[in-house]
Amino acid sequence: MSATADWADLRAPSLAEIEALADAAFAALPEEFRRLCHGIRIHVDDFPDEETLTEMECESEFDLLGLFRGVGLAQSGEVATGQMPNAVWLYRRPLLDYWAEHDESLGHLVTHVLVHEIGHHFGLSDDDMAGIEAAADEIGGDPGEA
Template identity: 85%
Template sequence: MSDRSHERAPSLAEIEAIAEEAFASLPHAFRRLCAGVRIQVDDFPDDATLDEMNCESEFDLLGLFRGVGLAQSGETTTGQMPNAVWLYRRPLLDYWAEHDETLGHLVTHVLIHEIGHHFGLSDDDMARIEAQADA
């Protein structure tokens, strides 16, 4: 584990910039699947989300996709919010502090998995996309 004791925790805006850069590094075909997806960064999930996801702690959830997946893409309803991935800064930073990987890699991993699971991709598909993003 690396020593990060002298580093300052990235702000919400800095995590959002890391996420935008991570998203831009994803393979074009994957990004095309989620055209128009919005990336939102908050410190923690709200109480309703924690309840909905059956979380025991506000640190249990690193990210969440909200929106309409490919299987339902033709079913739009009035007032429907745009597809979005929420990244939760404090849980991400907590996880990052305990593991030996870069914050950029962690954010990329969470983005791929939140979008990928929602669009019905397998873990193998997501591992390939992640490997392409790392290349």
């Protein structure tokens, strides 16, 4: 089979397929890291909403691959009544655009964005997050490879 035939019938991953990649990536993270994330919700949308784009000072709807909203351990304190649960948003179209322009698997990219969105808000350094990603690769491999 030619390389062209391998790609001829493929379509861009759907929101549900990106969410499945994110779920697999989260499940492959080290247990200690996942415990820090108790109750976190992962959402996948095509693009950030207008309010988020404005708040994050984005020039384009493709500027933001993901976003953490909530109160992480770095800002720890009591959960306020009515406070929304901690959540990560992954943005499908910007992720796909970035993936198309770079030499890495989609599963690796989703894992990277997920770890970084959670990690920065838990006060982790870039080195800490790189270690978590490396450990996830050892535990579960690349969630984009099947």
